[in-house]
């Protein structure tokens with residue numbers, strides 16, 4: 001089928017799929033971000049078992065393939081009498097994995113903070129959490145806008161896992177499979193999705209570098 | 220005998236870095252309004268002593284008291300005692316992501332729970348006093364070293380501290396900026412601020428110190444008033460140190 005054929009027949013569905021991908025991406029990234037910050041605080045806190053737990057978390061979810069995690073969530077959890085909807089399973093997988101990378105970025109962002117500033121914060125009488133909240137996390141975030149931008153794009157691509165479960169509405173990748181089982185969209189069906197992924201990624205990248213320029217810390 | 224409670228007191232403090240014994244049975248009292256200068260050769264433990272006072276360094280044994288209250292090794296109580304003791308570092312250590320003004324108001328608002336508006340007014344007054352009020356809206360990297368250090372002193376003052384520790388506050392500065400920082404410190408001293416100062420600026424030490432402590436090899440070797448120390452050092456080691464300094 002030609003692009004115009006595909007669009008006239010499936011145009012609405014492509015738009016719906018794009019919105020679904022955006023929605024999954026936004027939810028996953030927001031949750032991954034919050035979780036990543038939390039895990040990072042664990043990894044630098046004064047209590048050693050918590051630090052170890054944080055490091056362990058990151059090692060696990062940084063290294064597990066997304067499909068493997070999704071299979072575990074969909075097929076293994078029910079054995080533990082835990083049953084989530086397909087959509088929730090996808091969201092969990094697309095949150096846990098990026099959260100580990102988010103934490104890695106934040107850790108490297110923290111390394112850009114001169115140790116003297118931490119000493120100054122302690123000398124001023126700030127508690128651990130005050131120091132984390134006012135000094136460490138803000139600087140770590142502001143120096144990792146570009147890696148976080150890349151992570152947002154990676155998170156979007158990870159949401160294509162949704163195509164592996166019968167989820168409605170479909171995401172961009174799921175729609176390609178759908179079209180190709182109902183008609184012969186072939187490579188063209190995929191190309192349209194790919195173009196939409198790319199356009200979104202470009203938009204994200206552009207916005208990211210704007211933000212980076214605005215918040216980058218002068219040293 | 221002085222019956223007053225010292226602002227800072229160290230009792231028999233010992234500290235090792237691994238096998239290196241850096242503080243050997245250090246006992247020290249700093250009374251209200253006193254300016255105590257610590258001198259000594261490189262590696263004698265001056266910085267470590269200074270940092271030990273507010274427990275930026277852990278200690279192996281001994282006691283540290285602030286206003287007569289023992290300083291615990293960790294926790295909220297430690298943070299609240301630290302807030303009473305200002306600290307000025309060799310490398311300024313201003314918070315890089317904040318304006319100078321925010322550097323000054325952060326701890327008063329978060330730690331002392333002073334209102335934002337009041338903290339800002341107080342901060343501006345202090346910046347005025349150290350001569351960098353016109354830099355208040357800039358971030359640290361936009362200031363010269365001398366300006367950053369004066370702002371760092373103002374940040375310490377904003378906590379209304381009982382005493383301020385200075386660890387070689389002018390060692391990272393270009394020569395032409397040293398005096399602007401020393402002038403601020405001299406004016407603090409004459410206003411009665413309690414200060415414990417590690418410095419290599421001998422003229423300054425002689426001028427502002429009420430008492431000089433000479434350290435060598437982790438020990439307090441000599442403790443006397445500045446004139447006595449500079450004119451008639453008692454120990455061989457202090458004489459060697461002063462000779463080495465003067466021959467520069």
Ligand SMILES: Nc1ncnc2c1ncn2[C@@H]1O[C@H](COP(=O)(O)OP(=O)(O)OP(=O)(O)O)[C@@H](O)[C@H]1O
Pocket residue numbers: 236239241259260261262263264265266267268
């Ligand atoms: N974090 C550390 N780990 C291990 N050894 C250290 C550490 N900090 C300082 N030392 C050592 O402890 C000794 C005392 O150091 P300190 O910095 O207190 O000396 P100082 O009198 O301030 O010297 P300077 O005049 O050069 O600043 C030195 O031998 C130093 O090498």
Ligand SMILES: [Mg+2]
Pocket residue numbers: 265266267387
């Ligand atoms: Mg030193």
